[in-house]
Amino acid sequence: MLVVLCPQPDGSVSVRDVDRAQAGLPVVAEQTVSLDDLAGLVREREAECTPEGTSPDASLRWVWADTATTYRALLDAGVRVTRCWDLRLCRAILRASALTARTGYATAPRSAWDEAPTAATAAPDRLFDLAPPVTLDPLAELRDQHRALDAAVGLDGRPESARLWLLLAAESAGALIAAEMTVAGVPWDVVEHDRILTDLLGPRPALGYRPALLEAKAAQVSAALGVEVNLDSPVELLRSMRSAGLPATSTRSWELQQIDHPAIAPLLEYKKMSRLMTANGWHWLDTWVADGRFRPVYVPGGVVTGRWASDGGGALQLPHQIRSAVRSDPGWSLVVADAAQLEPRILAAMSGDAAMAEAGRAADMYEGMVATGAVETRQQAKFGMLGAMYGGTQGESGRMLPRITRAFPQALALVEAAARAGEQGEVVSTWLGRSSPLPSAEWRSAHSAASAEGGSAAEQEAVRTQARSWGRFTRNFVVQGTAAEWALCWMSLLRLRLRALSEGLTDGPHLAFFLHDEIMVHTPTGLADEVATLVQETAHEAGRLLFEGSPVEFRLTTAVVTAYSDAK
DNA sequence: TATTCGAGCCAC
DNA sequence: AAACGTGGCTCGAATA
Numbered sequence: 001m002l003v004v005l006c007p008q009p010d011g012s013v014s015v016r017d018v019d020r021a022q023a024g025l026p027v028v029a030e031q032t033v034s035l036d037d038l039a040g041l042v043r044e045r046e047a048e049c050t051p052e053g054t055s056p057d058a059s060l061r062w063v064w065a066d067t068a069t070t071y072r073a074l075l076d077a078g079v080r081v082t083r084c085w086d087l088r089l090c091r092a093i094l095r096a097s098a099l100t101a102r103t104g105y106a107t108a109p110r111s112a113w114d115e116a117p118t119a120a121t122a123a124p125d126r127l128f129d130l131a132p133p134v135t136l137d138p139l140a141e142l143r144d145q146h147r148a149l150d151a152a153v154g155l156d157g158r159p160e161s162a163r164l165w166l167l168l169a170a171e172s173a174g175a176l177i178a179a180e181m182t183v184a185g186v187p188w189d190v191v192e193h194d195r196i197l198t199d200l201l202g203p204r205p206a207l208g209y210r211p212a213l214l215e216a217k218a219a220q221v222s223a224a225l226g227v228e229v230n231l232d233s234p235v236e237l238l239r240s241m242r243s244a245g246l247p248a249t250s251t252r253s254w255e256l257q258q259i260d261h262p263a264i265a266p267l268l269e270y271k272k273m274s275r276l277m278t279a280n281g282w283h284w285l286d287t288w289v290a291d292g293r294f295r296p297v298y299v300p301g302g303v304v305t306g307r308w309a310s311d312g313g314g315a316l317q318l319p320h321q322i323r324s325a326v327r328s329d330p331g332w333s334l335v336v337a338d339a340a341q342l343e344p345r346i347l348a349a350m351s352g353d354a355a356m357a358e359a360g361r362a363a364d365m366y367e368g369m370v371a372t373g374a375v376e377t378r379q380q381a382k383f384g385m386l387g388a389m390y391g392g393t394q395g396e397s398g399r400m401l402p403r404i405t406r407a408f409p410q411a412l413a414l415v416e417a418a419a420r421a422g423e424q425g426e427v428v429s430t431w432l433g434r435s436s437p438l439p440s441a442e443w444r445s446a447h448s449a450a451s452a453e454g455g456s457a458a459e460q461e462a463v464r465t466q467a468r469s470w471g472r473f474t475r476n477f478v479v480q481g482t483a484a485e486w487a488l489c490w491m492s493l494l495r496l497r498l499r500a501l502s503e504g505l506t507d508g509p510h511l512a513f514f515l516h517d518e519i520m521v522h523t524p525t526g527l528a529d530e531v532a533t534l535v536q537e538t539a540h541e542a543g544r545l546l547f548e549g550s551p552v553e554f555r556l557t558t559a560v561v562t563a564y565s566d567a568k
Numbered sequence: 569t570a571t572t573c574g575a576g577c578c579a580c
Numbered sequence: 581a582a583a584c585g586t587g588g589c590t591c592g593a594a595t596a
Contacts, residue, residue: 230592232591232592233591233592233593234574234575234576234591234592234593235575235592235593236592250575250576251575251576252575252576252577253576253577254582254583271576271577272577275576275577275578275590278589278590278591279577279578279588279589279590280578302587303586303587304586304587305585305586305587307580307586307587308587309586309587309588310587310588311588312588312589313588313589314578314579314588314589315579315588316578316579316580316587316588317577317578317579317580317587317588317589318578318579319577319578319579320578320579321578342580343580379581383581386584386585387584389584389585390584390585391584391585392582392583392584392585393584394581394582394583394584395581395582395583395584396581396582397581397582397584398584472584472585473585473586475585476584476585476586477585477586479585480580480585480586515579515580516579516580516586517580518580
């Protein structure tokens with residue numbers, strides 16, 4: 001059953017049951033509740049359908065415009081749901097997908113549904129932002145989406161609704177998970193974090209002052225350069241280095257490393273310290289950590305490829321330096337699992353390349369590639385694959401490419417085709433049907449102008465450079481995007497299995513962190529081994545869900561630890 | 569004074 | 581090893 005929440009102009013909510021088994025998605029029951037009573041109703045309806053013994057058709061799927069707003073409010077009221085359909089996220093996928101490109105849904109002009117929702121933080125106490133969206137009709141939008149979904153076809157004209165449905169369900173599940181993880185938070189040891197900062201920077205200074213060790217390091221650099229310099233200003237630093245006779249053309253660390261001068265070592269150390277201070281220092285701690293939890297805001301679908309982005313807190317760039325501050329509660333553990341060589345395995349599975357799939361059965365896929373005889377060392381396999389997936393042409397990557405191409409022709413053909421399509425301004429799609437955006441209007445006009453003869457050689461070369469750049473994007477899009485789909489399925493399956501182990505959100509094992517191909521579960525230590533097994537099983541199931549019949553195994557490196565820094 | 573922009577470094 | 585994909589974040593510099 002689909003249950004659609006339709007906010008009404010008077011502030012109430014019309015709750016409409018829709019039978020998804022019937023054509024046209026008819027409403028079979030309807031009731032209207034006040035906003036105050038909605039959380040209670042959702043709780044009751046969820047409780048009615050117990051997880052065990054219910055057929056999937058009997059399960060509930062809540063349909064709403066925006067999970068970040070509505071589910072956040074439900075969670076704050078202590079209510080969890082099992083499944084949802086996020087109309088905005090699904091819309092974004094369906095409107096852009098090549099599988100639905102010829103439907104009226106995709107070709108219709110933009111509407112208010114395509115506008116970004118207002119920030120959930122602006123009205124955290126409200127289930128819906130009733131200002132403009134009340135004019136939107138969630139039921140009509142749901143029906144439009146299902147019509148488009150039913151009409152989805154591949155290039156060969158065969159129906160493709162099933163895989164696109166899986167993508168939309170996984171995307172929506174991701175939105176639930178993102179909201180739940182923000183509420184649960186990453187367990188954070190503030191004392192340990194402060195110890196790291198104090199060790200590396202000196203004790204926390206008074207407002208407006210730099211910590212002692214950072215100050216001392218800056219003084220060392222100035223002394224070595226023979227001039228007082230503001231190290232935080234790249235312009236001033238470069239000028240000072242050059243007048244001191246250093247052959248620097250920028251202030252990038254990797255370039256400075258090549259230079260032999262007494263100022264370089266302390267300068268590189270200063271940069272490292274300064275970065276820690278500004279990005280994850282005491283100010284960050286004050287802003288983002290409360291009650292022993294780091295609560296970042298995740299943005300599902302925030303990246304074109306389908307990866308998540310984050311909004312504040314820098315959750316997806318948590319430096320290794322401070323990971324020892326991620327520490328489980330007393331009596332609890334962290335189960336940290338990282339998908340091993342995820343993107344190469346994804347490429348092997350989606351291309352159906354037999355030799356690469358064989359390598360993809362190994363615990364370490366790069367070693368598996370060495371075993372096929374294609375390359376001699378793990379390092380060669382790794383750089384060769386990175387080059388294939390990113391479009392690298394230089395260095396070890398470029399050197400390995402011919403051998404990788406010979407050994408795994410089908411896999412390379414897939415990424416090459418994606419690159420060629422991009423170079424010509426065409427759309428490419430992931431395994432489940434998320435499609436790449438078109439290049440910008442400037443890109444396209446420059447491209448067509450260049451192909452229509454005329455234009456200087458320099459102009460034509462500039463256009464070719466642009467084309468190759470977009471080709472590298474589309475090349476990577478198909479692999480990165482499909483990897484993101486696998487990760488969403490993995491996490492969604494795991495979430496459902498974990499739910500069976502506890503009532504509330506945080507009284508038992510729960511997802512605490514997600515980083516593209518890595519998940520963290522915070523769990524009572526007594527359940528850690530069971531959780532680790534579930535993590536493994538769901539990784540395998542996600543592989544079967546996407547690539548039924550493929551021999552590729554999706555292996556994990558799993559660790560049960562107290563501190564994040566002890567994983568891998 | 570407020571806003572964008574670019575450099576640089578962090579993550580995968 | 582080096583410039584080859586996706587992002588966020590922070591700062592100073594440039595712009596309005």
